[in-house]
Amino acid sequence: xxxxxxxxxxxxxxxxxxxxxxxxxxxxxxxxxxxxxxxxxxxxxxxxxxxxxxxxxxxxxxxxxxxxxxxxxxxxxxxxxxxxxxxxxxxxxxxxxxxxxxxxxxxxxxxxxxxxxxxxxxxxxxxxxxxxxxxxxxxxxxxxxxxxxxxxxxxxxxxxxxxxxxxxxxxxxxxxxxxxxxxxxxxxxxxxxxxxxxxxxxxxxxxxxxxxxxxxxxxxxxxxxx
Numbered sequence: 001x002x003x004x005x006x007x008x009x010x011x012x013x014x015x016x017x018x019x020x021x022x023x024x025x026x027x028x029x030x031x032x033x034x035x036x037x038x039x040x041x042x043x044x045x046x047x048x049x050x051x052x053x054x055x056x057x058x059x060x061x062x063x064x065x066x067x068x069x070x071x072x073x074x075x076x077x078x079x080x081x082x083x084x085x086x087x088x089x090x091x092x093x094x095x096x097x098x099x100x101x102x103x104x105x106x107x108x109x110x111x112x113x114x115x116x117x118x119x120x121x122x123x124x125x126x127x128x129x130x131x132x133x134x135x136x137x138x139x140x141x142x143x144x145x146x147x148x149x150x151x152x153x154x155x156x157x158x159x160x161x162x163x164x165x166x167x168x169x170x171x172x173x174x175x176x177x178x179x180x181x182x183x184x185x186x187x188x189x190x191x192x193x194x195x196x197x198x199x200x201x202x203x204x205x206x207x208x209x210x211x212x213x214x215x216x217x218x219x220x221x222x223x224x225x226x
Contacts, residue, residue: 001025001026001027001028001123001210001211001212002021002025002026002027002028002208002209002210002211002217003028003029003030003128003169003194003196003208003209003210003211004017004027004028004029004030004196004206004207004208005030005171005196005197005198005200005206005207005208006030006031006032006059006171006172006174006196006197006200006201007029007032007033007037007043007200007206008032008033008034008035008036008037008061008086008200008201008225009033009034009035009036009037009038009039009040009043009086009089009090009093009201009225010037010039010043010200010201010206010221010225011037011038011039011042011043011046012039012222013200013205013206013219013220013221013222014043014046014206015046016206016219017206017208017217017219018046018050020217020219021208021217024053025053026053026054026055027050027053027054027055027208028054028055028056028057028121028128028169028211029047029054029055029056029057030057030059030128030129030130030169030170030171030172030196030197031056031057031058031059031060031061031062031117031130031150031171031172032059032060032061032062032130032171032172032197033047033059033061033062034061034062034065034086034090035061035064035065035080035085035086035087035089035090036085036086036089036201036225036226037086037089037200037201037225037226038089038092038093038225039093040089040090040093040094041090041093041094041109042093044109044112044113045109047112048108048109048112051112051116055118055121055128056112056116056117056118057117057118057119057120057121057128057129057130058117058118058119058130058150059130059150059171059172060130060131060150060151060172061080061085061086062113062117063076063150064076064077064079064080064085064087065080065087065090065113066113066114067080068080068081068087069101069102070102081098086226119146119149119150120141120144120149122141122166123166123211125166125167125211125212126166126167126168126169126211127141127165127166127167127168127169128168128169128170128211129149129168129169129170130149130150130170130171130172131148131149131150131151131152131153131156131170131171131172131173132148132149132152132153132155132156132157132160132168132170132172132173132193133148133149133152133156133163133165133168134148134152134155134156135155135156135159135160135162135163136159139163139164139165139166150172151172152172153172153173156170156173157173157178157188160190160191160192160193161190161191163190163191163192163193165192166192167192167193167194168190168192168193168194169193169194169196169209169211170193170194170195170196170197171195171196171197172197173188173195173197174197174198174199174202174204175187175188175195175197175198175199175204176199176202176204178195184198184199184202184203184204184205185198185204185205185218185220186198187207187209187216194209196208196209198218199221200219200221201221201224201225201226202221202224202225202226203221203223203224203225204220204221205218205219205220205221206218206219206221
């Protein structure tokens with residue numbers, strides 16, 4: 001099984017990455033498929049074509065996008081179109097504006113976003129989440145808060161060494177935030193975790209890691225998209 005980091009609308013890099021993964025291998029995506037990068041529409045379209053062999057997690061950006069349409073008075077909804085978060089870039093990729101309703105999206109895209117995204121995936125040997133976990137809540141994933149699974153950052157990075165559960169694969173935090181710009185293509189290697197957001201949309205790389213062998217496949221970004 002290959003775990004794939006944050007895509008953020010980078011369709012060229014996603015297509016190149018998937019060409020290098022054997023067609024029969026299972027995939028699990030950590031979330032953040034949309035926003036910031038130019039081709040969110042095409043990314044969602046490609047993911048739907050890969051659903052026969054894939055598990056998809058929800059990222060905080062999909063959560064904001066859904067909130068914008070389904071919970072419009074929530075804090076997440078108001079955050080989606082904030083310039084730094086990239087919601088307007090996603091709308092442009094669909095040929096839409098803030099005036100459009102959720103029904104303007106293709107039906108299969110709406111169904112994908114509403115029905116096929118999980119908060120975490122737990123295997124016998126490892127766990128995949130979007131952002132991380134709150135260490136002091138223990139190792140049972142049912143005890144974790146959904147907001148933390150989507151949004152946690154500093155508290156997870158700072159206390160990862162205290163985690164007593166299975167190995168965790170996650171995205172959300174670009175490696176350059178932790179390792180520095182010079183190492184933006186490197187994954188974040190913790191004591192029992194691997195951070196796979198290597199900042200493709202920022203000009204880094206799109207990364208896939210084999211959950212059992214540790215093999216890495218990386219596609220350098222064509223450019224920084226923001």
